[in-house]
Amino acid sequence: MAYTPQYYPGSTSVGINRRKHMSGNLEKLRDISEADIVATMGHRAPGADYASTHPPLKEMGEPDCPIRQIVAPTPGAAAGDRVRYSQFSDSYYFGPSVPYWRSYYGSINCKGCDPGTLSGRQIIEARERDIEAYTKKIMDSEMFDPALAQMKGCTVHGHSLRLQENGTMFDMLARTEMGKDGNVYQVKDQVGIPLDKKLNLGKPMSEAEAKKRTTIFRVDGVSMHGKVGARKYDEAVEALHHMWELRSKWGYRPE
Amino acid sequence: MVTKSDTESIQVEIVPNRYLMPATAQSLLNEIYENGGIIRIMIHGPNLPRSVPYGPGKGAPIEENRNLLIEVGGQAFELSVNVGRIRLELESEKYFDGLKAACERALPFSFQIRRGKFFHTHPTLTDYAKFGKVEDTRILGLIDPKANKNRLGHIV
Numbered sequence: 001m002a003y004t005p006q007y008y009p010g011s012t013s014v015g016i017n018r019r020k021h022m023s024g025n026l027e028k029l030r031d032i033s034e035a036d037i038v039a040t041m042g043h044r045a046p047g048a049d050y051a052s053t054h055p056p057l058k059e060m061g062e063p064d065c066p067i068r069q070i071v072a073p074t075p076g077a078a079a080g081d082r083v084r085y086s087q088f089s090d091s092y093y094f095g096p097s098v099p100y101w102r103s104y105y106g107s108i109n110c111k112g113c114d115p116g117t118l119s120g121r122q123i124i125e126a127r128e129r130d131i132e133a134y135t136k137k138i139m140d141s142e143m144f145d146p147a148l149a150q151m152k153g154c155t156v157h158g159h160s161l162r163l164q165e166n167g168t169m170f171d172m173l174a175r176t177e178m179g180k181d182g183n184v185y186q187v188k189d190q191v192g193i194p195l196d197k198k199l200n201l202g203k204p205m206s207e208a209e210a211k212k213r214t215t216i217f218r219v220d221g222v223s224m225h226g227k228v229g230a231r232k233y234d235e236a237v238e239a240l241h242h243m244w245e246l247r248s249k250w251g252y253r254p255e
Numbered sequence: 256m257v258t259k260s261d262t263e264s265i266q267v268e269i270v271p272n273r274y275l276m277p278a279t280a281q282s283l284l285n286e287i288y289e290n291g292g293i294i295r296i297m298i299h300g301p302n303l304p305r306s307v308p309y310g311p312g313k314g315a316p317i318e319e320n321r322n323l324l325i326e327v328g329g330q331a332f333e334l335s336v337n338v339g340r341i342r343l344e345l346e347s348e349k350y351f352d353g354l355k356a357a358c359e360r361a362l363p364f365s366f367q368i369r370r371g372k373f374f375h376t377h378p379t380l381t382d383y384a385k386f387g388k389v390e391d392t393r394i395l396g397l398i399d400p401k402a403n404k405n406r407l408g409h410i411v
Contacts, residue, residue, distance in 0.1 A: 042311075154310035161301060162339060166276045167365075170337060173307055173317035193311040 007104075010236030013167040014222045017142075017215045018040060021101045024109035026141035036199040037136045040060075040151055043128060043187030050128050052153045055152065074112040076127020083114075087123040088137040089156040091148040094210040094221060101215045105143065110134045120159040121152065139201075142213050146184035147204030150176060153190035176201065180231040262347045264294055266358045269341040269358055274300060279361065280338040281325035284355035288328040293343055294349030295374070298398045300339035308337040342396075369371045 008015055022028060035046035044050065055058065057078050059239035062068055090097055097105075099122035106115035106124045113126035113134060124134060138144055139151075147168040149157075158170035166178045173192035177183050185198040205213065217224035224237055258289045274282065280298070286294070307313050316400040323334040325331065351370070358366055374396030381400040389395060 072256070112329050154312075157301070162272060162274055165276045165279060169275055170301060170306060172301060172317075172320075173312075174317055177319070184315070188315075189312075191310045192317070193308040 007108075008215065008236065009239040010234045012217075012234050012236070013212060014215055014217050015234065015236050016183040017213060018101055021097060021143060021215060022104045023059065023106055024105065026137075028140050028144060029144075030140055030203065032136065032139050032199075034136060035130065036186070037139060038132060039195055039199060040186050040189055041084070041086055041132065041135060042153070042191060042193060043082075050076075050079065050081050053082050054080040068126045074127060074130045076130035077112055079127075081130075082123050082129045083126040084131050084216055085123050085125045085153075086131055086138075086151055087121055087156070088138070088144070089121040089152045089169070090152055090216075091163065092165050092216065092218075093148065093169075094207070094214040094216060094218065095159070095169075096145045096205075096210070096213055097143045097149065098215050102138075102143065104139070106134070121156040133140055143207045145210060145213075146176065146201035147178075148210055148242050151190045153192075155192070167207075180236050190244045264344050264346055265348050265351060265370055266342065266344050267351065267354060267368060267370055269343075269354075269368050270365060271362055272364050275338040275362075276329040277323050277325050277334055279363070280334065281340070283338075283358065283361035284325070284327040285345070285380065286358065286361040287354060290310050290350060290353040290357045291351075292346040294346055294396060295393050296341065296343040297374075298334075298336065298338050298341050302365070303335055303337055344374065 002215070004025070008018045009016075010016075038044065038046045057073055057080070073220055082157050088102060090102075099117045099120065102122040102124070103115040103117045106122075107114050110124065110126065110130070113124050115126070121207045124131060126134060126245070135151075143149075148164075150169060150171060152158075152171070152173075152175065155172050158172070161170045164170050168176065168178055168184065173188065175188040175192060176184050176186050177198075179198075179200075182203050184201045184204055186195065186201055187198050211221050214221065225233060231238070265308065271283075282297075284298075287296070304317060305321055306317055307315045324331050325334055343354075345354065355368055358368060374393065376392065378386075378392075378395060379400070382389055382395060382398070385398070385400070386394075
């Protein structure tokens with residue numbers, strides 16, 4: 001029987017969603033065009049050539065190396081693309097993905113990437129055409145919500161603030177705006193430079209939908225400690241305590 | 256036994272559950288103003304810069320944050336923060352219920368309102384560095400200590 005990786009414990013909706021994010025079996029909720037993703041990332045103009053830092057690997061004459069023979073390079077690495085990034089920030093108010101889960105997603109599912117986790121944002125670096133493909137997958141899936149998650153290359157602090165009146169995450173640089181038709185539009189790239197045209201990111205999730213899809217444990221949503229007063233811990237907490245104990249006492253080496 | 260004076264001023268903090276759009280902020284501030292009894296008031300929230308402060312887009316204008324003019328009590332002023340918290344001092348307790356009702360009228364979502372002590376009474380080191388000896392102590396607690404002198408709070 002083929003081995004199925006078991007990613008995360010727990011029977012709560014948050015545990016299930018975390019498993020989904022790690023495994024990469026994500027539901028596709030929208031289809032944002034590649035050109036729109038490229039424009040939002042802001043590293044190159046849509047349709048422009050990829051800049052490169054070295055010639056394509058085939059022309060370079062690589063050394064005889066067994067690892068290079070086993071591991072096929074990603075399209076970006078094979079072509080010699082620059083390394084570029086996309087960075088997301090998720091609201092604490094039931095944002096779709098917490099930074100660690102974005103990193104787990106990147107580490108497990110995105111070949112040749114370098115994820116970085118911070119308290120309120122998560123960055124993935126990879127070769128340019130690879131990061132564009134990964135970012136499209138993320139933005140089309142349930143790991144993204146136009147109101148509660150945003151691509152923010154800098155000035156990310158809205159993640160820890162209350163939501164704005166229209167239900168979107170606060171953004172000091174006003175990179176997105178809520179249209180009269182209920183859709184959220186990207187009006188600036190991830191570092192705040194205005195775009196030539198507004199890009200439609202679709203309608204935000206309802207509050208109930210966001211609570212259903214979130215990977216955040218919250219006392220007013222799915223609490224990590226079970227129902228208040230019940231003290232019935234989720235399996236996720238028990239596993240976390242177990243790992244913490246192993247880590248603290250033996251540095252993950254129980255012999 | 257000392258009887259407390261019923262004309263003693265009280266301090267109140269209003270925290271809406273969402274950040275307010277300028278129109279809602281204007282409507283709320285007008286309701287509060289019409290309720291009367293205000294000695295001083297401070298609006299607080301995240302900064303809305305006029306241009307991108309840092310990063311690769313540094314200096315790019317943020318048109319959405321410009322000209323956020325609101326009119327309160329017949330006086331127009333420009334918002335430089337996204338209103339998320341209002342602290343005020345009222346002349347006496349009798350204005351408190353009216354204030355609560357004003358918030359209920361103006362805010363389309365829930366909010367918290369509480370009494371307490373929200374303005375400091377003695378000048379801090381920063382106050383001294385910025386203003387020297389403070390003559391009018393009502394200004395204490397109204398100022399963002401990190402703000403430039405030309406962007407200090409407006410007093411309604």
